[in-house]
Amino acid sequence: MLRTLKQLFNTLTPPTAELAVPEHTLQLAAAVLLIEMMRADSHCGHEERQAAVDALAVKFALGDDEVARLMELADATSRDAPDLYSFTSKLNRGFNPEQKVRMVEYLWQVAYADGQLSHHETHLMLKLGDLLYIPRGDFVAAKQRARAAAGLAAE
Template sequence: MLNQILDWARGDARPPRDDGALRRAVAALLMEAARVDDITDQAERERIQALLAWRFRLGPFEAAQLETEAERASDGAVSWHALTHTIREHCDEPARIRIVEMLWDVIVADGKIDDLEANLMRRVAALLFVSDADSGAARRRVLARNGAETAAEEDPE
């Protein structure tokens, strides 16, 4: 939060605003991406925390706390419609594409993309009004960053 205020004071960003709802929605979707295959491993948890820290400029403790809250929240029924609606209210198209890229990043953290994960991404991208082409490009960027072994396990588009 302090970084956001300093950025705003320097003229580098919009005035700070409460983005708690956006943080919770993104964290919950990232947790859903990790849980959709019924296995949430440490690599996925660490990736979620790193992505939350990066996206929202959080410290490690704050990111871990947000990830834990998202995990508890996802133990109950999660409404993808409500989460994606919140994200659409707070984010323009480039920001929504970055969130889709974050989701792909969590999905490939375990080294593979299964059918349930691919299905989740098609549905969530559509609810975020992100095109298949933009979602596919985000996936390719993530695969390129994460190495050829992950890409080799992925089925072709």
């Protein structure tokens, strides 16, 4: 009887290898969030796009052609996405806390890339910070690092 119960639990519980999020899924989820940040204000300029491209290249060690294809796929995916939760949940499962904070910093870099921060960008960042379960202190520190990297004075 115990063996039968154990077999039942084993069939209900997938092995941990199946719980891992594939790297390409994480790349797409991160790229979609970066695209959404680019679109958050009314002006989506070259600076913001370049900040997103640079973030993906650094985070995932991708070449120029790989980043270009990823950005195209993310653009199409984000247009069809009903919400952001499906992407943040993948990052929550696939990234450790430090990687998620770094992702938030990349998002802030995209927001600050044009030298100004709109109310829409701030709102989206607060929403993403909550969806990624980033502690408020880490969230603010990531914002300040991105602001400093953009060459803007501290708030």
